[in-house]
Amino acid sequence: MKYDILETKERVLADNDKVAADLRKFLKERNIFFFNLMASPGAGKTTLLKRTIEELGHELKFAVMEADVDSDVDAAAISALGVDVIQLHSGGLCHMDADMTARGIEAFLGDGILDEKWPDILVLENIGNLVCPAEFDVGANKRVMILSVPEGHDKPLKYPLMFQVSDIILVNKIDTKEVFDFSEEEFEKNVRKQNERAPIIYLSAKTGEGFDAWIDWLRGEAICE
Amino acid sequence: MKYDILETKERVLADNDKVAADLRKFLKERNIFFFNLMASPGAGKTTLLKRTIEELGHELKFAVMEADVDSDVDAAAISALGVDVIQLHSGGLCHMDADMTARGIEAFLGDGILDEKWPDILVLENIGNLVCPAEFDVGANKRVMILSVPEGHDKPLKYPLMFQVSDIILVNKIDTKEVFDFSEEEFEKNVRKQNERAPIIYLSAKTGEGFDAWIDWLRGEAICE
Numbered sequence: 001m002k003y004d005i006l007e008t009k010e011r012v013l014a015d016n017d018k019v020a021a022d023l024r025k026f027l028k029e030r031n032i033f034f035f036n037l038m039a040s041p042g043a044g045k046t047t048l049l050k051r052t053i054e055e056l057g058h059e060l061k062f063a064v065m066e067a068d069v070d071s072d073v074d075a076a077a078i079s080a081l082g083v084d085v086i087q088l089h090s091g092g093l094c095h096m097d098a099d100m101t102a103r104g105i106e107a108f109l110g111d112g113i114l115d116e117k118w119p120d121i122l123v124l125e126n127i128g129n130l131v132c133p134a135e136f137d138v139g140a141n142k143r144v145m146i147l148s149v150p151e152g153h154d155k156p157l158k159y160p161l162m163f164q165v166s167d168i169i170l171v172n173k174i175d176t177k178e179v180f181d182f183s184e185e186e187f188e189k190n191v192r193k194q195n196e197r198a199p200i201i202y203l204s205a206k207t208g209e210g211f212d213a214w215i216d217w218l219r220g221e222a223i224c225e
Numbered sequence: 226m227k228y229d230i231l232e233t234k235e236r237v238l239a240d241n242d243k244v245a246a247d248l249r250k251f252l253k254e255r256n257i258f259f260f261n262l263m264a265s266p267g268a269g270k271t272t273l274l275k276r277t278i279e280e281l282g283h284e285l286k287f288a289v290m291e292a293d294v295d296s297d298v299d300a301a302a303i304s305a306l307g308v309d310v311i312q313l314h315s316g317g318l319c320h321m322d323a324d325m326t327a328r329g330i331e332a333f334l335g336d337g338i339l340d341e342k343w344p345d346i347l348v349l350e351n352i353g354n355l356v357c358p359a360e361f362d363v364g365a366n367k368r369v370m371i372l373s374v375p376e377g378h379d380k381p382l383k384y385p386l387m388f389q390v391s392d393i394i395l396v397n398k399i400d401t402k403e404v405f406d407f408s409e410e411e412f413e414k415n416v417r418k419q420n421e422r423a424p425i426i427y428l429s430a431k432t433g434e435g436f437d438a439w440i441d442w443l444r445g446e447a448i449c450e
Contacts, residue, residue: 041265041355042373069386070382070383071385094356128355128356129354131294131317131352132319132356150401151266155267157296157298158293158296158298158299159294161294179404
C-alpha cells in the first residue's frame, strides 16, 4: 500500500560550537586527549571503558565523566577501578552539550583533581542514545561510537548522523555473532554510505577478543594529541 | 575516589498535552485503539510489529505510523504486509510529539485511508530511543515499551522515566538469554522501583516464544477500548 513522507524540521544548534572550540583549546594546552563515547543503551559503553582502563591504566592516566539521565551505577563501577570520575546528571535531557561538559571539567578542577596531575585521557561516557548526542560537539578530539551486534547491521541507515560524525566505530559483543543475523559485509556497506573513512573494529569487551586494535588506536591518539 | 553529582535542569513541555488529549478524543470517537511503541535502537520494534500484524491482522485492521530520523526501511517492511503505513521523518529530532502524530493522522486522512475504513489498531513506532520519547504524550491509549535482553537488566535504573510511563513492558530476544548475563529477578526488582503495575512479558519476536501473552493483551485492549 502507499505511504508518504513527512518532514518535520529541526531547530538550529546554539553557540555550542564556540564553547566546544574553547574547551578543545583548553585541553590541548594541557596535552589531554578527550574522547566522546556514544552508543545505544546497553551497547556496552561502561564495560568497554572498564576493560580499556584495566588494559591501559598503568601506562596512561584516565579521568572519566559519566553522563546519565539518572543513577550513579556507571560512576560507581568506574570509581571502583581507582580512576577519577564525575557523574553528570542530565535531568531528563538526552545528550551532553559543550556547556554541560565544561561544567563537568570545572567540577573536576574545583575538587583539585585536575590540578594535581592532568590526565592523559579524558572520557565522556555520553547518554545511551544514537540520536541527540551525535548533534553536539562537546569539545572532544575524537568521537568514538559503539554499535553492538544485537542491534543489527541496518543501524547506519536509521541513525545516519551518528555514523557520519564518528571517528571510529567499534562493533561490540562480537562473541554473540552466531546468535544474531549480523552481517559484517552488510554493516560495512551501510556504514560506508555515511562515512568513508572511520575505521571499524570488531571486538568483545566481555571476552577481550579484538580489543588490541582498539587499545592500539587509543594509545596512538592519546600520545599524538 | 570521590565523585560529585551535577544536575542540569530540563525545560518544560509546551502545550503538547492538550494536543494529545484532543487526538485521544478524536480516536476514541472512532473506536480506534492507539498504542505508542518505544524502545532502544535494535531492540526489535519492527520485528515485533511484523509478527503482531501477521498473528492478529486477520482479526483486526492495523494502520501504522513509522517514525524515523531518516530512511524508509521500516515502512517498506510493514507495507509489504499489506498494511496502511505512513513514514514520519523527524528531521533529526529524537522523539515524536502529539503535533507530529496529528500530522501523520492528517496525512492518512488526506489519502482517504482512514475515511474508507477506520483501523481497529493504530500504531506509532517511535524513534529508537529510551529518553526523549518517554517525555511526550502522543495521544496514545497505551505506551508499550520493549527492552531487549542484550541491553541488560539494569536499564530501569538508567532510563527511569521510560519505565515509569510504560503501561506494559515487553522483554524481547528472550531466546538469547543464555548468551547474556540477564537476570529476570534483577530486572523485575529494578522495574518495580519505577513502576508497580505494568505487566512484564518475556518473548521472542523472532521465534514466537511467549508471544501469545502479548497478543492476548493487545486483543483485549483493542476490543475494550
